[in-house]
Amino acid sequence: MLDHFRPFTQPELDFVSTFKMGELAVEAGTTILAEGTRSAHLYTVLDGWGFRYKMLEDGRRQILNFMMPGDLVGLQGSLMGEMQHSVEALSPMALCVFERARLHEIFTNYSDLAYDLTWIASREERMLDENLLSIGRRTALERAAYLLVFLFQRARAVKLFAGPSGIIPITQQHVADTLGLSIVHTNKTLRKLAQRGLVRWADRGYEVLDEQALMEVGHWDGYKEKRRPFI
Amino acid sequence: MLDHFRPFTQPELDFVSTFKMGELAVEAGTTILAEGTRSAHLYTVLDGWGFRYKMLEDGRRQILNFMMPGDLVGLQGSLMGEMQHSVEALSPMALCVFERARLHEIFTNYSDLAYDLTWIASREERMLDENLLSIGRRTALERAAYLLVFLFQRARAVKLFAGPSGIIPITQQHVADTLGLSIVHTNKTLRKLAQRGLVRWADRGYEVLDEQALMEVGHWDGYKEKRRPFI
DNA sequence: CGGAAAATTGATAATTGTCAATCGTCGTGG
DNA sequence: CCACGACGATTGACAATTATCAATTTTCCG
Numbered sequence: 001m002l003d004h005f006r007p008f009t010q011p012e013l014d015f016v017s018t019f020k021m022g023e024l025a026v027e028a029g030t031t032i033l034a035e036g037t038r039s040a041h042l043y044t045v046l047d048g049w050g051f052r053y054k055m056l057e058d059g060r061r062q063i064l065n066f067m068m069p070g071d072l073v074g075l076q077g078s079l080m081g082e083m084q085h086s087v088e089a090l091s092p093m094a095l096c097v098f099e100r101a102r103l104h105e106i107f108t109n110y111s112d113l114a115y116d117l118t119w120i121a122s123r124e125e126r127m128l129d130e131n132l133l134s135i136g137r138r139t140a141l142e143r144a145a146y147l148l149v150f151l152f153q154r155a156r157a158v159k160l161f162a163g164p165s166g167i168i169p170i171t172q173q174h175v176a177d178t179l180g181l182s183i184v185h186t187n188k189t190l191r192k193l194a195q196r197g198l199v200r201w202a203d204r205g206y207e208v209l210d211e212q213a214l215m216e217v218g219h220w221d222g223y224k225e226k227r228r229p230f231i
Numbered sequence: 232m233l234d235h236f237r238p239f240t241q242p243e244l245d246f247v248s249t250f251k252m253g254e255l256a257v258e259a260g261t262t263i264l265a266e267g268t269r270s271a272h273l274y275t276v277l278d279g280w281g282f283r284y285k286m287l288e289d290g291r292r293q294i295l296n297f298m299m300p301g302d303l304v305g306l307q308g309s310l311m312g313e314m315q316h317s318v319e320a321l322s323p324m325a326l327c328v329f330e331r332a333r334l335h336e337i338f339t340n341y342s343d344l345a346y347d348l349t350w351i352a353s354r355e356e357r358m359l360d361e362n363l364l365s366i367g368r369r370t371a372l373e374r375a376a377y378l379l380v381f382l383f384q385r386a387r388a389v390k391l392f393a394g395p396s397g398i399i400p401i402t403q404q405h406v407a408d409t410l411g412l413s414i415v416h417t418n419k420t421l422r423k424l425a426q427r428g429l430v431r432w433a434d435r436g437y438e439v440l441d442e443q444a445l446m447e448v449g450h451w452d453g454y455k456e457k458r459r460p461f462i
Numbered sequence: 463c464g465g466a467a468a469a470t471t472g473a474t475a476a477t478t479g480t481c482a483a484t485c486g487t488c489g490t491g492g
Numbered sequence: 493c494c495a496c497g498a499c500g501a502t503t504g505a506c507a508a509t510t511a512t513c514a515a516t517t518t519t520c521c522g
Contacts, residue, residue, distance in 0.1 A: 054364045056450050062367040064360050079353045085360055107342040107349075115338045118349045121356065122310045128359040129285060129295050129316055135366050136411030137291040140510075171468065180367030182511050187470060201469085204520085219287050371478075402500065413479050418502060432501085 004158060005070060006116075015110055019102055024095040028169075032095070033074050033087040042100050043073040048093030049160070049169055053177065054085045063178040065127055066090070066151060069158045072120050078103050091169045123225075130220075135180045138218065140189045143179045146218030148199055152208040153223040169205040193217075235389060236301060237347075246341055250333055255326040259400075263326070264305050264318040273331050274304040279324030280391070280400055284408065285316045294409040296358055297321070297382060300389045303351050309334050322400045354456070361451075366411045369449065371420045374410045377449030379430055383439040384454040398436040406437075424448075 008016070023046065026032060033039050035054065050067040064085060067073060077083040078100045107114045130150070134143050151168050155161055176186035190206070193199045198210045198217070208214065215222055239247070254277065257263060264270050266285065281298040295316060298304060308314040309331045338345045361381075365374050382399050386392055407417035421437070424430045429441045429448070439445065446453055 052360075054360060056364070056368060058450075060368040062364040064363050076353050076357055079350050080357065084357055104346065107346045111338040111342065111345065114342065114345055114349070115335065118338075118345070118352060119310050121349060121352045122307050125352065125356050125359065126307055126311065126315055128356065128363065129283075132295050132359065132363055132366065133285045133287070133293040135363065136293040136408075137287060173468080177367075183468095184470085184512075185510050187468095188510095191470080204468095219289075404500080414500095415480075415502085416478050419478095422502080435500095 009112075012110060012113060015113070019098055019105070021097045021099055024097050026089045026093050026095070028089055028091050028093075030089045030093075031086060032089060032093075033077065033083050035083055035086045037077075037083050038081060039074055039077055039083065040100050042075060042078045042098045042103065043095040044098070045069050045071045045073060046094040046096050049090040049155075050087055050093055051090055051174070051178075052085050052087050061177045062180065063174060065124065065131065066154070066178075068154055068160060070120075071124075072117070074100070075117065075121055090174070131178075134218075140179070140181055140185060141192060142218050143181075144175065144186070144189045144193055145198065145214045146220050147175065147178055148193070148206055148208055149211055149214040149218060149220065150223060152211065152214075157223070157225065165207060167202055167205040167207050171204075240343075243341060243344060246344070250329055250336070252328045252330055255328050257320045257324050257326070259320055259322050259324075261320045261324075262317060263320060263324075264308065264314050264316075266314050266317045268308075268314050269312060270305055270308055270314065271331050273306060273309045273329045273334065274326040275329070276300050276302045276304060277325040277327050280321040280386075281318055281324055282321055282405070282409075283316050283318050292408045293411065294405060296355065296362065297385075297409075299385055299391055301351075302355075303348070305331070306348065306352060321405070362409075365449075371410070371412055371416060372423060373449050374412075375406065375417070375420045375424055375449075376429065376445045377451045378406065378409060379424070379437055379439055380442055380445040380449060380451065381454060383442065383445075388454070388456065396438060398433055398438050400436040402435075 021041070024043070032043065032050065045067050047069055050071075050073070052064045052067065053061055054064060055061045067087070073087050073095065074083070076085070106117065134146050138146060148168065151170075155166065155168065156164075160166065172186050172190060173183055175190065176183040179186060181189070190199070190201070193214075194201060196213070198208075198213050200207045200209055252272070255274070263274065263281065276298050278300055281304070283295045283298065284292055285295060286292045298318070304318050304326065305314070307316070337348065365377050369377060379399065382401075386397065386399065387395075391397065403417050403421060404414055406421065407414040410417060412420070421430070421432070424445075425432060427444070429439075429444050431438045431440055
């Protein structure tokens with residue numbers, strides 16, 4: 001997996017190992033961070049899938065983005081105090097745990113790592129921009145197509161799939177809450193993509209069958225990213 | 232305006248003055264940064280209103296967020312290369328111009344400023360999260376109410392209004408493109424808010440009349456923010 | 463094998479979008 | 493000062509998309 005990320009210098013490795021408090025393994029469905037809470041920790045995803053979401057008081061839920069290896073969990077909360085969103089594991093996950101309180105040390109003593117942190121935050125912002133465009137302006141079918149290739153390409157980039165392809169471990173409820181659609185309409189929309197042979201409902205998730213076609217349906221150029229940091 | 236922001240140390244001020252290349256004043260409607268472009272500059276908003284947006288090839292436009300004094304313009308592009316969104320002035324704006332190439336110096340030599348940068352990026356992410364929740368899960372009326380108080384509170388916090396209240400300088404087309412609605416439906420929705428006496432269409436923009444009621448309609452707690460950095 | 467959770471479906475209701483005018487306001491040129 | 497245009501706001505009618513309801517199937521697991 002790591003060949004996708006930038007190499008570390010020795011002092012960085014030394015620091016990271018002291019900054020690191022340990023590893024955490026969680027089951028699918030575990031809530032890692034909860035909205036309204038202040039966590040003493042900050043995490044890096046080592047393995048598995050997770051997602052960030054917000055809810056309205058009456059229960060309506062919006063999934064904001066998905067998390068995969070290399071993503072930071074809880075940076076917002078670390079910088080700004082209380083969490084304004086929750087994070088839940090979609091599959092079993094392995095996380096690297098850091099101490100929130102020591103975040104500032106990174107800035108003062110390891111500027112390259114600080115730069116990486118900001119880079120990662122910026123990348124998250126970029127994904128949110130794309131998701132906003134999607135929910136705001138794409139039709140249901142376009143949104144679904146976009147979401148599935150988007151997740152597929154991201155997952156492939158961090159080697160989350162065993163082979164060249166693989167299964168995206170989400171239920172239709174997750175898709176619905178990501179796309180801002182009802183679950184019934186989501187089902188009908190995904191079904192349409194399946195009928196056209198672009199995706200397949202497999203085991204406990206979706207499999208992408210025709211990457212190119214999905215990108216066309218979703219009016220999306222694809223997920224381009226060069227070397228990236230991994231903290 | 233500046234009492235809202237954190238104070239600087241002298242060395243920071245000295246650095247900022249060398250990092251700063253000059254100021255830029257633009258008319259309403261000017262495109263400051265364009266999607267697909269690489270800018271040699273990075274900006275800080277000193278005065279005025281602007282907005283970030285993305286478009287699909289067929290012209291559908293989604294406004295991602297609005298920019299007000301203290302916001303950074305173009306950080307994403309500075310960190311990641313090509314701009315993936317455009318930025319346009321909504322009103323006449325004053326911008327402080329920085330050299331993109333020297334961004335790294337901030338990280339190596341002015342860690343507090345670097346921290347501030349990341350803080351600002353994180354805050355932007357938080358706003359995007361809220362906007363996503365809005366577009367994905369709120370009804371048209373809720374979205375409109377949320378957007379108007381949101382802009383109202385942000386603008387008030389940075390003293391963009393002359394008195395205690397003021398006018399938000401947006402057209403209904405802007406509102407529509409922010410909320411992900413058609414312009415006709417946006418008009419009918421805003422009209423409903425106006426009939427209830429929550430907002431008023433004035434001169435060339437909207438004025439908030441009943442902040443509390445808007446927050447209730449929009450199921451929103453309000454915009455809380457303590458001290459914040461200003462670069 | 464029994465249940466529970468997730469996926470499907472068909473029918474019907476709301477919400478939101480599209481079309482096609484019309485109305486107003488404001489700045490410009492005559 | 494007034495007519496002309498342009499852009500933005502408004503409206504009403506009608507169409508399309510998406511949501512809600514209410515069952516049924518499937519699939520997964522113990």
